[in-house]
Amino acid sequence: DQQVKQNSPSLSVQEGRISILNCDYTNSMFDYFLWYKKYPAEGPTFLISISSIKDKNEDGRFTVFLNKSAKHLSLHIVPSQPGDSAVYFCAASASYGGATNKLIFGTGTLLAVQP
């Protein structure tokens, strides 16, 4: 039962253009969403997050949009740079009374930014 889905295994974008990575989820109890970036032979690093009470969060070139009715979120990177080439994981969390937050990860999307 895949609660967090990233249906695009890979994405190729030209440098300077916009990259849009998509993520769908099925569990309506998820209340916080995160994007992680992973380079080869390294662990995932936190990129940006959004609470379920918001529909947009922006941090520099990175913006995450949340559509709760569609159970869909997306990560926009603009402008894309070759250094953005990595695997991007979407993750979701449902807090259980604030006591513990368990992250459920998607399968990842490999972004390749062509110079």
Next chain:
Amino acid sequence: EAGVAQSPRYKIIEKRQSVAFWCNPISGHATLYWYQQILGQGPKLLIQFQNNGVVDDSQLPKDRFSAERLKGVDSTLKIQPAKLEDSAVYLCASSLTSASYEQYFGPGTRLTVT
């Protein structure tokens, strides 16, 4: 600030052998996680510690996997005996508390079982 440390980085063993992985979290982080990431999949939580107590081990195959965090700092994950399907990257992560959303990951240990 030092990040999450893991060792070894790579390990190759034969099936039915045992193996152990070590993790040292970020100083002051009370919560420690072990994830398994199989090729082509996202990380899957195996076990979560809050200090030296287990918070969630619902997805840990307890017949062969064990983990401990005796002094509430570093942790060891063991597999005994290993199976071919255990080939994966084992990631350790830590967070300030169990209520923290943001987790900080180590570089992982790539295990190959032949």
